[in-house]
Amino acid sequence: xxxxxxxxxxxxxxxxxxxxxxxxxxxxxxxxxxxxxxxxxxxxxxxxxxxxxxxxxxxxxxxxxxxxxxxxxxxxxxxxxxxxxxxxxxxxxxxxxxxxxxxxxxxxxxxxxxxxxxxxxxxxxxxxxxxxxxxxxxxxxxxxxxxxxxxxxxxxxxxxxxxxxxxxxxxxxxxxx
Numbered sequence: 093x094x095x096x097x098x099x100x101x102x103x104x105x106x107x108x109x110x111x112x113x114x115x116x117x118x119x120x121x122x123x124x125x126x127x128x129x130x131x132x133x134x135x136x137x138x139x140x141x142x143x144x145x146x147x148x149x150x151x152x153x154x155x156x157x158x159x160x161x162x163x164x165x166x167x168x169x170x171x172x173x174x175x176x177x178x179x180x181x182x183x184x185x186x187x188x189x190x191x192x193x194x195x196x197x198x199x200x201x202x203x204x205x206x207x208x209x210x211x212x213x214x215x216x217x218x219x220x221x222x223x224x225x226x227x228x229x230x231x232x233x234x235x236x237x238x239x240x241x242x243x244x245x246x247x248x249x250x251x252x253x254x255x256x257x258x259x260x261x262x263x264x265x266x267x268x269x
Contacts, residue, residue, distance in 0.1 A: 093194055097171055103187035105172035111138035115167035122268055123164040124201040128210035129180050135173035140166045145243035156261035165199050169214045179210055203267045204235050208242025238264040
């Protein structure tokens with residue numbers, strides 16, 4: 093599946109990408125984190141969450157979950173960078189959805205943490221924003237979905253959002269057992 097994704101041309105994002113950003117981490121993890129799509133740094137590195145947002149995510153995972161990225165699996169809704177880091181369009185998300193669904197099926201996590209509005213809306217099938225849906229867990233196949241803010245939002249918004257992200261990660265940790 094990864095090899096197929098590396099050559100994917102299902103949507104216009106393929107024409108502007110540097111690298112497909114498929115996913116990284118433990119393919120048998122109990123925890124999967126899902127973001128919206130790669131940014132500039134991720135597109136260049138071919139790995140999700142390697143820029144400033146990734147550094148914050150790594151720190152919060154270490155402090156609240158006691159793990160690093162090798163102990164979980166990290167993926168995105170879309171595997172190629174949208175131009176100027178815009179939100180992925182519905183047709184782009186639909187073109188990549190099979191990859192994400194299959195990743196979740198193969199990893200079979202206990203808990204999925206959705207990072208931000210785009211990932212949360214895609215996984216929950218809702219139009220509600222992150223402020224409305226965060227703070228609780230939702231069934232997602234055989235897993236529990238814990239919505240939280242995207243780390244980029246925390247970098248922009250500061251302490252209150254970081255505190256809420258911490259609370260959401262603690263919720264995820266409790267669900268992991």
